[in-house]
Amino acid sequence: MGAEAYADYRRAIHAPATVHAMCEDYRAGLGPDRAADDADRAAGRRIGCPVLFAWSERGDMVDLYGDPAAIWRDWADDVRAASIPSGHHMAEEAPAELAALLGDFLAG
Numbered sequence: 001m002g003a004e005a006y007a008d009y010r011r012a013i014h015a016p017a018t019v020h021a022m023c024e025d026y027r028a029g030l031g032p033d034r035a036a037d038d039a040d041r042a043a044g045r046r047i048g049c050p051v052l053f054a055w056s057e058r059g060d061m062v063d064l065y066g067d068p069a070a071i072w073r074d075w076a077d078d079v080r081a082a083s084i085p086s087g088h089h090m091a092e093e094a095p096a097e098l099a100a101l102l103g104d105f106l107a108g
Helices: 002-010 017-032 032-043 063-066 070-074 095-107
Strands: 050-056 079-084
Touching: 017 032, 032 050, 050 063, 050 070, 050 095, 070 079
Parallel strands: 050 079
Antiparallel strands: none
């Protein structure tokens, strides 16, 4: 992650407003976001644009889901997926790999 980014992260997680926002993001995933997903699924709605799904190789996505991209294939027809050689903070830990992946995806 680098010393500067880590120092910024440490500063941020000690700010009560930042911690509150982080918790609210997780709460939304279990409440209103889940309700919206359920309504979309019931209505047969799918994502119409290409989807890029990237996950960190040193995370637990594969352990939890087997093929983590399969989750998004249930929602969209055009799913492009790749793992990034990183931990949770992929933008900080593998910026070149992530930038290349995003560049290729956005270039079409």
